[in-house]
Amino acid sequence: MKKTMTGHKAVAEAMRQIEPDVVAVYPITPQSEIAEYYAQYVADGIVHTELVPVESEHSAMSACVGAAAAGARVMTATASQGLALLIEVLYIAAGLRLPIVMALVNRALSAPINIHCDHADAYLARDAGAIQIFAESAQEAYDYMIMAQRIAENERVRLPLIVNLDGFTLSHSVQVVEPLPDEEVKQFVGEFKPVYPLLDVENPATWGPFAMPDYYFELKRAQQAGMETVPEVFLKVQEEYAKLSGRPYKGFFEGYKLEDAERAIVIMGSTAGTAKVVVDELRKKGEKVGLLKVWLWRPFPKEEIVKALSHVAKVAVLDRALSFGNMGALYLDVTSAFVHREERPTFVNYIYGLGGRDTTTEHIEQVFAELDAARPGELRYLGLRE
Amino acid sequence: MKEIRWHGRGGQGAKTVSQILAQINLREGKHVQSFPEYGPERSGAPVRAYNRISEEEILIHSGVYHPDISVVIDETLLDSENPTEGLNPQGTLLVNTKRSPDEIRKLTGFSGEIICLDAHEIAKGAGIGFPNVPMLGAVAAVLGTDPKLAEEELKATLSGRLPPEVVDKNLVAFREGYEAAKGARTNAPA
Numbered sequence: 001m002k003k004t005m006t007g008h009k010a011v012a013e014a015m016r017q018i019e020p021d022v023v024a025v026y027p028i029t030p031q032s033e034i035a036e037y038y039a040q041y042v043a044d045g046i047v048h049t050e051l052v053p054v055e056s057e058h059s060a061m062s063a064c065v066g067a068a069a070a071g072a073r074v075m076t077a078t079a080s081q082g083l084a085l086l087i088e089v090l091y092i093a094a095g096l097r098l099p100i101v102m103a104l105v106n107r108a109l110s111a112p113i114n115i116h117c118d119h120a121d122a123y124l125a126r127d128a129g130a131i132q133i134f135a136e137s138a139q140e141a142y143d144y145m146i147m148a149q150r151i152a153e154n155e156r157v158r159l160p161l162i163v164n165l166d167g168f169t170l171s172h173s174v175q176v177v178e179p180l181p182d183e184e185v186k187q188f189v190g191e192f193k194p195v196y197p198l199l200d201v202e203n204p205a206t207w208g209p210f211a212m213p214d215y216y217f218e219l220k221r222a223q224q225a226g227m228e229t230v231p232e233v234f235l236k237v238q239e240e241y242a243k244l245s246g247r248p249y250k251g252f253f254e255g256y257k258l259e260d261a262e263r264a265i266v267i268m269g270s271t272a273g274t275a276k277v278v279v280d281e282l283r284k285k286g287e288k289v290g291l292l293k294v295w296l297w298r299p300f301p302k303e304e305i306v307k308a309l310s311h312v313a314k315v316a317v318l319d320r321a322l323s324f325g326n327m328g329a330l331y332l333d334v335t336s337a338f339v340h341r342e343e344r345p346t347f348v349n350y351i352y353g354l355g356g357r358d359t360t361t362e363h364i365e366q367v368f369a370e371l372d373a374a375r376p377g378e379l380r381y382l383g384l385r386e
Numbered sequence: 387m388k389e390i391r392w393h394g395r396g397g398q399g400a401k402t403v404s405q406i407l408a409q410i411n412l413r414e415g416k417h418v419q420s421f422p423e424y425g426p427e428r429s430g431a432p433v434r435a436y437n438r439i440s441e442e443e444i445l446i447h448s449g450v451y452h453p454d455i456s457v458v459i460d461e462t463l464l465d466s467e468n469p470t471e472g473l474n475p476q477g478t479l480l481v482n483t484k485r486s487p488d489e490i491r492k493l494t495g496f497s498g499e500i501i502c503l504d505a506h507e508i509a510k511g512a513g514i515g516f517p518n519v520p521m522l523g524a525v526a527a528v529l530g531t532d533p534k535l536a537e538e539e540l541k542a543t544l545s546g547r548l549p550p551e552v553v554d555k556n557l558v559a560f561r562e563g564y565e566a567a568k569g570a571r572t573n574a575p576a
Contacts, residue, residue: 002412003412004405004408004409004412004418004420168421169421169447172421172422173419173420173421173447174404174408174418174419174420174421175418175419175444176412176417176418271447271448273445273446273447274445274446274448276445277445277446358448358449359448360448360449360451361446361448
């Protein structure tokens with residue numbers, strides 16, 4: 001049944017239905033409501049999760065690591081500075097191959113302090129070893145929170161997974177969401193199968209040992225192999241979920257009117273929705289424009305993106321965070337995928353929406369209008385007062 | 387698609403009624419969005435909340451700059467908040483005031499439809515403290531919402547939060563706001 005709810009409520013609902021063994025969480029704007037909703041479910045006895053109210057995000061992720069190693073299904077949520085504080089432990093979660101699922105309510109990083117959305121926090125976690133998925137809407141955030149369990153927990157993957165949703169724009173706005181029945185979610189997610197749980201005292205195992213130059217490299221290569229398994233698992237889980245939900249999830253990204261597009265935008269998060277409105281408007285005027293909205297950012301689906309964009313003449317890649325001293329990270333992902341290809345578009349990079357700067361349909365129209373004349377490889381700023 | 391902007395002060399329930407309006411319209415089979423002006427929420431400070439209501443799926447996630455309806459829950463905001471900014475000239479300005487539409491037109495210079503209702507008085511008469519629910523009724527009237535369906539949804543929403551007698555008072559306030567705005571529409575000069 002369709003309901004109205006905020007992105008936060010949608011995420012909390014997915015968590016309630018999954019009912020993990022442990023949730024360790026510390027509140028931070030704009031994520032706090034997820035923690036509040038879940039604490040309420042625990043207090044009301046609706047879920048039997050062990051809620052660990054910690055004193056910082058570093059402790060939240062540390063508690064998650066401990067609980068996951070002990071053999072529990074574990075979830076958490078954070079934003080911005082909270083992610084920055086727990087990043088040390090996120091690397092450890094990935095290195096220990098612990099499938100902790102985390103909602104990241106995207107918010108700009110200080111300084112200057114700001115509570116609004118950009119993707120700097122997600123970009124900070126880019127190389128931590130977590131799988132990263134971006135949602136366009138509250139519905140997608142809900143759906144991917146459920147798919148996340150199956151992807152992260154796959155025994156060949158076993159990695160932390162971040163579901164990104166834009167702070168305020170998705171987290172605090174009421175939208176239409178159609179949750180699945182509780183039983184269907186529980187069945188889809190299935191029983192958690194711990195691997196070498198610490199609490200299995202009959203079969204003791206060592207977690208987090210020292211690894212010197214003789215083994216560290218091989219262990220990191222094994223971690224990369226886990227990441228390399230993600231695409232195959234992602235597609236399988238997504239296909240099953242699409243069948244269950246009746247929603248059109250197919251692939252690592254959504255191509256919107258891309259098949260015959262001459263100009264296209266590549267983007268992640270809620271602004272993709274605003275861009276689709278512009279694509280529709282320009283299509284009505286006969287302009288061949290399209291959109292590629294990335295769902296799976298890490299691991300980055302480069303082969304498939306090459307296939308989807310090869311025929312496009314001009315592509316604008318929109319990054320909602322700066323990578324100081326270079327082009328945007330998504331731009332580098334997309335363009336490097338084409339490095340050995342003969343047939344390729346020319347690319348332009350736009351930085352947009354930092355610190356919650358609103359990106360309107362007029363801004364997206366501007367990108368399409370400028371694209372033909374833009375110098376290839378140029379770094380531009382959208383919606384900036386200069 | 388209809389876009390609505392609510393002007394209130396922190397604590398007057400602009401965000402709450404914007405969310406309830408979304409629920410009512412979902413029940414009517416529409417696609418909806420409701421969001422507040424994001425930022426620190428302080429009691430008494432000017433706040434804005436927004437709705438989008440559409441027959442088709444709503445994909446846009448940017449702010450609302452050209453609303454079709456602007457709702458002023460607190461008339462002291464007429465001076466400081468410029469509630470007619472970007473307002474569709476074919477649209478509607480709804481104001482909680484004892485003043486007449488002519489006075490509001492003179493004050494704002496808005497050329498479209500102006501509807502005035504004394505939501506404070508309606509709320510007081512119904513026995514509730516806040517003018518937001520009568521204003522919700524007024525917006526429902528302007529949108530042409532089925533009042534019975536709206537009342538059912540309002541009742542369902544409030545029943546979880548308020549005792550039954552307070553819910554009933556809110557329903558009275560909603561209906562009177564609805565009727566006041568509907569009456570003002572009918573009497574409005576062409």
